[in-house]
Amino acid sequence: MIDLYTWITPNGLKVSIALEEFGLSYRSHAIDITKGDQFRPDFLAINPGGKIPVIIDDETGITLAESGAILLYLAEKTGRFLPRQGAARHHTIEWLMWQMGGFGPTLGHAPYFLTYNSGQAPFAEDLFRKDTHRLYETLNARLEGRAYLVDDYSIADMAVWPWVSRFQRHKVDLNAFPHVKQWYLRLAARP
Numbered sequence: 001m002i003d004l005y006t007w008i009t010p011n012g013l014k015v016s017i018a019l020e021e022f023g024l025s026y027r028s029h030a031i032d033i034t035k036g037d038q039f040r041p042d043f044l045a046i047n048p049g050g051k052i053p054v055i056i057d058d059e060t061g062i063t064l065a066e067s068g069a070i071l072l073y074l075a076e077k078t079g080r081f082l083p084r085q086g087a088a089r090h091h092t093i094e095w096l097m098w099q100m101g102g103f104g105p106t107l108g109h110a111p112y113f114l115t116y117n118s119g120q121a122p123f124a125e126d127l128f129r130k131d132t133h134r135l136y137e138t139l140n141a142r143l144e145g146r147a148y149l150v151d152d153y154s155i156a157d158m159a160v161w162p163w164v165s166r167f168q169r170h171k172v173d174l175n176a177f178p179h180v181k182q183w184y185l186r187l188a189a190r191p
């Protein structure tokens with residue numbers, strides 16, 4: 001059994017999606033980050049950084065934070081959604097890292113300037129608007145002529161999708177990125 005400590009944010013949703021897709025048994029524990037649950041001593045004991053998501057797998061005894069590391073762990077545990085070898089494995093990790101290092105952090109910060117405090121920091125707003133559009137353009141170019149980020153549906157798609165689901169907060173019109181929109185709706189239709 002896996003215990004999942006999480007909240008309804010893109011990094012949290014990645015792991016919820018993965019656990020459902022992998023068909024693993026798990027229990028969810030809500031860590032309400034809007035109320036400061038992430039700073040409770042019992043949560044800091046499992047992740048001193050005070051960030052969701054975290055899993056504890058009682059089969060292996062491992063406690064793991066960082067959504068990208070959790071997705072890799074679950075893929076290796078089950079042997080699914082990450083090719084075992086070859087170029088497709090490296091490209092899946094490449095797109096997972098693209099999400100973890102660029103798409104996620106940039107889109108995580110962008111709404112503070114573009115949505116919640118627009119007009120207050122013009123330089124930051126301009127920077128995040130340009131970077132956001134550049135990242136969506138990169139994703140759109142990657143998805144042209146492809147059903148998924150790599151050959152088959154993988155942990156890379158699971159990592160990117162919950163971030164795209166917040167496109168309105170990024171002030172992005174998905175119609176301007178038609179390949180992203182088709183991919184977004186295709187994945188949304190999964191059970």
Ligand SMILES: N[C@@H](CCC(=O)N[C@@H](CS)C(=O)NCC(=O)O)C(=O)O
Nearest residue numbers: 009011033050051052053066067068
């Ligand atoms: N790199 C981490 C980021 C985790 C993260 O930023 N979690 C946010 C929610 S999406 C959080 O717990 N925020 C609470 C806080 O910063 O106090 C991951 O991918 O798991």
